[in-house]
Amino acid sequence: MEFSERQARIVEIVKNSSPITGEQIAAKLDLTRATLRPDLTILTMAGVLDARPRVGYFLKEQKESSPIMEQLRLLRVGDFKSLPISVRESISIYDAIVTMFTQNVGTLTVVGENQNLKGMVSRKDLLKSALGKTDLQQVPVSIIMTRMPNIIMTTADEPILDAARKLTLHQIDSLPVVEAFIDEKGEERYEVIGRFTKTNVARIFVQIGTLGKQ
Ligand code: ADP
Numbered sequence: 058m059e060f061s062e063r064q065a066r067i068v069e070i071v072k073n074s075s076p077i078t079g080e081q082i083a084a085k086l087d088l089t090r091a092t093l094r095p096d097l098t099i100l101t102m103a104g105v106l107d108a109r110p111r112v113g114y115f116l117k118e119q120k121e122s123s124p125i126m127e128q129l130r131l132l133r134v135g136d137f138k139s140l141p142i143s144v145r146e147s148i149s150i151y152d153a154i155v156t157m158f159t160q161n162v163g164t165l166t167v168v169g170e171n172q173n174l175k176g177m178v179s180r181k182d183l184l185k186s187a188l189g190k191t192d193l194q195q196v197p198v199s200i201i202m203t204r205m206p207n208i209i210m211t212t213a214d215e216p217i218l219d220a221a222r223k224l225t226l227h228q229i230d231s232l233p234v235v236e237a238f239i240d241e242k243g244e245e246r247y248e249v250i251g252r253f254t255k256t257n258v259a260r261i262f263v264q265i266g267t268l269g270k271q
Pocket of ligand 1: 163164177178179180181182202203207208209210228229230231232233
């Protein structure tokens with residue numbers, strides 16, 4: 058399990074002084090109870106800590122994960138991905154902006170022949186180029202895109218938790234979903250077959266929460 062720095066410190070404190078109340082943990086960390094609440098909730102939901110009313114927190118003896126976490130780990134990108142919205146490298150920055158509006162997306166994948174992944178272009182990439190003196194009608198999007206091999210990708214069989222971790226770790230909104238293939242020169246290429254975005258993650262979260270309420 059990958060804890061954040063603060064979560065690791067909370068676990069350490071609970072290990073050494075349980076049962077311990079949220080207030081006491083907060084005091085040891087020099088933080089308020091309110092600041093700590095999300096971490097305590099997540100650690101409890103994930104089955105690391107247990108909380109007894111009026112007693113406090115202690116470490117769960119058997120770290121069996123909660124049923125919802127078990128289920129979440131089984132979900133794969135392929136079942137939740139969206140269709141890719143792709144443009145060619147030669148398209149102008151101006152047309153890329155128009156495509157973003159008409160297709161209602163925040164990130165475009167840039168592809169060559171056979172949907173071969175070349176790069177990604179985000180809203181801020183386009184805004185940045187619009188701030189300068191660039192001739193938006195003339196300059197191709199390939200000039201401003203983030204290009205291979207620097208693209209963070211996912212595949213249909215990757216667990217959504219791992220894909221979502223890539224989104225947060227790399228601070229990006231969207232991952233192209235790809236299938237690797239070998240081109241005629243014997244080089245590995247990636248065919249874009251979808252996109253997995255922060256919106257997909259939010260949708261899964263809302264659906265589980267909403268259905269669970271009934
Ligand atoms: P925005 O910049 O519009 O908020 P992002 O946070 O997704 O959107 O993009 C930040 C930067 O990362 C941009 O320069 C973009 O080109 C690049 N980028 C977007 N998606 C990816 C990706 N999957 N892999 C690598 N770089 C990416």
